[in-house]
């Protein structure tokens with residue numbers, strides 16, 4: 001089918017490329033001309049494993065194109081996907097400005113009947129609002145139907161997730177539109193859940209909130225494990241074997257970040273508040289996460305009393321490995337707090353250095369390798385579990401630091417391995433390993 005995708009961010013670009021890969025003719029549209037220009041020159045505007053190859057392949061076979069203008073980009077489209085951002089406002093509610101703009105702009109250019117599919121994460125009721133906005137502003141006699149098709153991909157494995165997802169949710173109050181979108185997605189060969197608009201919107205928020213809850217839960221267990229002398233990795237393994245619990249999302253650490261869990265959990269708390277329903281559990285999940293992000297600093301202050309004038313090397317700035325995204329990464333509050341404590345901060349990340357420079361400016365030093373970062377450091381904080389860190393020969397800390405003290409916020413190393421090295425090692429929810437004297 002002929003499909004237009006509006007918004008070429010993580011979700012829009014991956015959606016457009018994947019729909020082209022399964023045989024549709026897709027035009028990806030963005031109002032950021034620079035982004036479109038970059039895409040037209042064959043370069044993806046962000047790092048995502050496997051995306052470049054698939055993008056180039058489908059541009060070359062004529063199924064994928066890019067446009068910076070809604071009208072020309074949608075000229076042949078039978079279906080338009082909306083994948084623009086839905087950021088958070090200061091009060092925690094969702095900012096629907098971009099969604100509203102796309103809906104009204106579409107109403108001005110739609111000339112033939114069309115299905116409008118929302119990929120963006122939007123509060124319950126938004127798809128009905130989109131239909132109402134288009135219906136009241138439409139200039140032609142065409143009619144539209146709306147479908148909520150929330151996205152479940154993860155950054156860093158977006159292509160894999162799209163082709164091997166657990167389910168595709170198709171929400172519509174119109175059976176015909178739902179059936180068309182079901183057939184569009186059939187080649188993915190992934191179980192399809194057909195439901196109504198509100199259920200589909202709620203499935204997305206409930207899923208993200210549940211995953212965030214799992215993370216805060218295991219982090220609380222980790223904090224308790226430290227106090228009672230247990231090891232959270234072993235505890236999580238033992239819990240996860242129970243299929244009712246499952247082993248995914250039980251990795252203890254310094255909390256969740258990224259462009260979605262923090263925003264979507266706050267939005268759901270807000271949405272419940274609007275319905276005069278206090279979502280106590282989710283509020284606690286958010287508070288636990290907030291505290292967890294600063295855990296390494298509390299541990300370091302307990303250990304050293306003051307961090308003033310210490311040189312601390314941060315390994316990892318991205319909110320998780322395999323992405324150059326630092327949105328709501330734990331590294332940001334950690335750096336800000338360390339600077340307040342008077343710490344001399346040096347940072348290294350395999351993918352986010354350019355982004356980091358825009359955030360931390362001249363307030364930190366930027367290293368071009370792990371070795372440069374840790375040379376002469378008093379303390380190392382590990383904030384992201386990049387493979388590059390997990391594969392490190394841990395003796396490197398002895399070689400390049402005087403009295404190596406490592407605070408690992410992602411449990412990158414096995415404790416038995418650490419015991420063989422001559423370092424002091426603090427991790428999350430596991431016993432501290434002290435240097436042999």
Ligand SMILES: NC(=O)C1=CN([C@@H]2O[C@H](COP(=O)(O)OP(=O)(O)OC[C@H]3O[C@@H](n4cnc5c(N)ncnc54)[C@H](O)[C@@H]3O)[C@@H](O)[C@H]2O)C=CC1
Nearest residue numbers: 007008009010011030031032084085086098120121151155
């Ligand atoms: N990033 C992720 O991993 C996931 C994101 N989501 C949701 O998907 C939505 C999009 O997220 P991202 O792709 O991360 O956003 P993003 O911020 O990376 O990209 C949004 C794009 O929309 C463009 N845009 C904004 N207004 C426009 C307009 N009027 N016309 C054309 N283009 C316009 C922007 O220039 C930008 O390129 C959000 O609602 C997010 O919550 C859902 C699942 C995963």
Ligand SMILES: O=C(O)[C@H]1O[C@H](OP(=O)(O)OP(=O)(O)OC[C@H]2O[C@@H](n3ccc(=O)[nH]c3=O)[C@H](O)[C@@H]2O)[C@H](O)[C@@H](O)[C@@H]1O
Nearest residue numbers: 151152153154155249250251253255256257258260319320
């Ligand atoms: O709505 C969204 O945008 C997406 O949000 C998450 O995807 P993403 O944010 O890309 O990354 P995750 O792999 O879920 O990790 C999120 C955060 O949780 C942390 N995390 C994850 C898993 C875990 O066990 N422990 C843990 O601390 C990660 O370090 C990271 O900071 C969801 O996993 C996707 O299904 C969803 O589509």
